[in-house]
Amino acid sequence: MEVSPSPSDSDLARTRPQPSWWSSMLSPLQSLSTNRRALPWLVQGGVGLLLLLMIAFLLANLVRNLSATGLLLTWRWLGQPAGFDVSESLLPFSPDLPYWRALLVGLVNTLRAVIVGLIGSTLLGTLVGMASFSSNALLRRLVRLYVEINRNIPLLLQLVFWYFVVFLALPNGSAALQLPGVVLAKSGLYLAGAAAHGWQLPTLVNGVWQAPLRLSVEFAALLTGLIVHISAFIAEVVRGGIASVPRGQWEAASSLGLHWWATLRRIILPQALRVIVPGLNSQYINLAKGTSLAVAVGYTDLYSVAETTLNQTGRAIEVYLILLSAYLIIDLGISAVMNGLNRLVQLRER
């Protein structure tokens, strides 16, 4: 018995061509609607072509404009003497040293701010985050206020406030703010430290403070602003992490007779850290990026040295490449360390 194909089936068979490479080449519109394989490649090809055209257009303009102004890519200027001084540096520096040394000094200054800021904001943030679990309602409200203030006021505004309003208004000489081991004056922040002959406190010599460790007031303002701002965000991360541990864990631990501190250290923190560490990573990267605002308070970080270099040499592209790769490397470094830490705290299942 033969079943003849119904007319609609035969119609379909005639209108839908066999999928072959030339049919999709000849009738792209048809293949778009019928061929599941070709569609993604067409889309990708289109997007790729568009991107390539755009990049080619921009690069062609770049090369044409650069050659017109005689600024084609070269790195020779890095060896020329910088001609400007950097107000503070850990490495020896003078204006007749080359540009690459100036940029290196800037990078070291940035790294210094990042590392100290990272430690400070972690400590303060953890404290504030813990305080939001206090049994005292006043303390909890103050923590809330601290977080809200920092979240709603721009970092740059906070930095200039610390620098121009707080630190530049400090008195000098014997009127300076004195705490045990720490002296805060308009000329800088003086810290006690190990000197040639043992432990040495800041001392006043002829109206000028002397101490083993002196931070410039710009650096101190930058650090204060950054630490206060980022610590509020870290406090939220810590609070969220601790809150993510079920209440039953506390109750179970205390019913086993564990002390408050032992509960926190052995039961709660190992579980909370799994939530905290990824959140910390993005805050640390924000901190690293935030150090670039140092230019507003006169601290010579990498960005401010790069800006001066650009103004003197006009080498916009090269300076930009240096800046970008430096921040990229710092970010990647932080991420790598935090990912390592994350692997340590994550649940290991057998």
Place this chain on the structure above:
Amino acid sequence: MAGLLRRLRRDYFANPLDAALSITLGLLLTAALLAGLRWALSQAQWAVIQVNATLFAVGRYPLEQQWRLWLVTALLAAASGSSWGLLRALPRRDRRREAQLWPGNDRIAVAGFAALALVLPALLGLSLPLQLRWWLISALLLAARWVCGRWGQGRRGRQALRLLPLAWPCLYLFGLGLIAGGLGLIAVPPNEWGGLLLTLVQASLAILLCFPLGVLLALGRRSTLPLLRWSSVLYIEFIRGAPLITLLFLGQNILGFLLPGGVAPERVWRAALVLTLFAAAYLAEAVRAGLAAVPRGQLEAARSLGLSTAQALARVVLPQAIRTAVPAMVGQFISLLQDTTLLSLIGLLELLGSARTVMANPAFLGRNAEVYLTLAVLFWCCCAALGLGSRALERRLNPNTTA
């Protein structure tokens, strides 16, 4: 009374340590408040704010053209008033007691707003004509709210409410056109805009324009097509890895090289472009998190009903993803509004920039604290308002609480 005492005891004096902490903190707080008040009332010289109020508000916008700004403000006030009225006129299931915005009672909100509108201009020490204008604008807002609240009950209101998402963008474009001039009005070049005006224009432009790009980038990053995915990832990570100030630097110094000779746009537009491209990368991450929260079955179900992938994305997946992403997105917008302060570092006179020019004036030397505190309060209010709005939006979009 006894309940209050019991609560006080539980919250502040539960044990000796808590009691000591409460007393110490309370004393410190009182001392700080008193010192702050004494400074604000006797030592601070608020004349710097009063004299430069116009500069902080609109920068160097020409004086004889400022009626346009007043007109835009009045239009905005009327639009907000009518939106408020329409939203309130509509019965909502989410207006239960526990899920209410503060203040829950509408009359209290109106009274509070009216009191603020009456007192604030006088408190800022504005001149009498300016005060009168602010009062009129506030009265317009309240009148629009009252009329729309009356008129918009029932079906008419629901239809008008549907027009709102269309009306606001139109109003925005019209306002921007009015500010910029052209078409018969005298054109005011954007480098004469400044202060709060420039801050708000930059932030709102970036927020509106980054939205389509950010959604596309988020879709691209979750796409199965390797080219789309990798180019989106590259873009997002490139932008998120660099500090905003270096990107603004790129916009100011290098954008001119990347375009054919002599067509680089003005500094203000260059900065707006950079802010938009910057915000898009961060928005993409927020939307991506929202997309990840939509179960895969939603797309599959939509596809099996016969919707094309594009239709399924636009009608089924994206609405759910964006609803989930609203808090994160508003968080990004708040930080974007704060990031506009960085424009002062590349020489634009937005709020912080105009503050710096004021303080460079010898007449106002050493008035840093007053100016920065005012800016801080202003930013705090704007950002807190955005946060409040976001919470209201979240509740409105939540399918469990809306009718």
